[in-house]
Amino acid sequence: MERRDFLRSGLRGLIIAGLAAISGVFVYRNYTTKETCEFTTPCQDCKQLKSCKKPEGLKFKRDQQASKN
Numbered sequence: 001m002e003r004r005d006f007l008r009s010g011l012r013g014l015i016i017a018g019l020a021a022i023s024g025v026f027v028y029r030n031y032t033t034k035e036t037c038e039f040t041t042p043c044q045d046c047k048q049l050k051s052c053k054k055p056e057g058l059k060f061k062r063d064q065q066a067s068k069n
Helices: 003-030 055-068
Strands: none
């Protein structure tokens, strides 16, 4: 094996390992059980508000219903 081939295969291995690590981070982040809000103004722009069970979400939904009535 020549030096150039060694470096090329090593670089490919590093790229594949990096892609696998990044993919693992994204998969892990999607399947964690910890519930966190992503917004600085919770609930106002949340796409998951309808199914939210957090106290802040429930309070926001209750306040919205009260303001509509």
